[in-house]
Amino acid sequence: MTRLFHVSDLHFGAEDRSALDWFARLVTDERPDAVIVTGDLTMRARKREFAAASDWLASLGRPVTVEVGNHDLPYFNPVARLFSPYQRYRSVAQLVERPLDLKGVAVVPLKTTARFQFRLNWSKGRVSGSSLKEALSEVAEHRDDHVVLVACHHPLIEPGTRSTSRTHGGEPALDALARAGAHAVLTGHVHDPFDAAHHIDGRTIRLIGAGTLSERTRDAAPSFNEIVVQGGSLEVRHRFAD
Structure with missing residues (x-):
């Protein structure tokens, strides 16, 4: 059995300290095999926010992998956003x-953030051809003997939550990932948890979204997902802070 804690949208700079402490206590008490963070470590991509996020993640004492969210790109500096968008990520690089290295589970990254888009709202998602190609290659490498979880920030299609992702290229990406053998796509961005199965060409792929541990809640209280993989099956439990 492999047990994962999937968390998203920590938003250091607008974090909910009591929710972070609650999550950290559960990590200490229950010791999941790994923690997956699907983006938005920070609120405004400031160095001090990345430093605080880095210290907190290190304090968990568990293996951690992180995806980049739209809030993690420079917000006030358009030059930095275009030419060195991930420079401030150095503290958690x-x-x-x-x-x-997880027993029977492969976590495959898929970048859905973009430094520039041909639309006004750059906070929404985008799957580029090159990013999808890299993810599909990794899925193919692991699909025969692993449960394959694709991790990205934006939901690939709309999950029916109050907030939206409007991910360009998301629907064909989901189709391609399902056909390649991925079992689930883990995301964040919308700040409310969800878990929906989609059936594509005889395959089932789960879309699993984590809530937030920040003050920027929507319809749900601060939360994260507990994911248990056993014997090829995938069980998801949304866990909410009181």
Whole structure:
């Protein structure tokens, strides 16, 4: 059995300290095999926010892998956003898209953030052809003997939550991932948890979204997902802070 804690949208700079402490206590008490963070470590991509996020993640004492969220790109500096968008990620660089040695489980990264888009709202998702190609290659490498979880920030299709992702290229990406043998896509961004099965060409792929541990809640209280993989099956439990 492999047990994972899937968390998202920590938003250091607008974090909920009591929710973070609650989650950290559960990690200490229950010792999951790994923690998967699907983006938005920070609120405004400030160095001090990344430093606080790095210290907190290190304090968990468990293997951690992190995806990049739209809030983790420079917000006030358009030049930095275009030419060095991930420079401030240095304090957690060793965790970004970090491969994890998990029994029977492969976590495959898929970048859905973009430094520039041909639309006004750059916070929404985008799957580029190159990012999808890399993810599909990794899925193919592991699909025969692993449960394959694809981790990205934006939901690939709309999950029916109050917030939206409007991910360009998301629907064909989901189709391709399902056909390639991925079992689930783990995301964040919308700040409310969800778990929905989609059936594509005879295959079933789960879309699993984590809530937030920040003050920026939507319809649900601060939460994270507990994911248990055993014998090829995948069980998800949304866990909410009181």
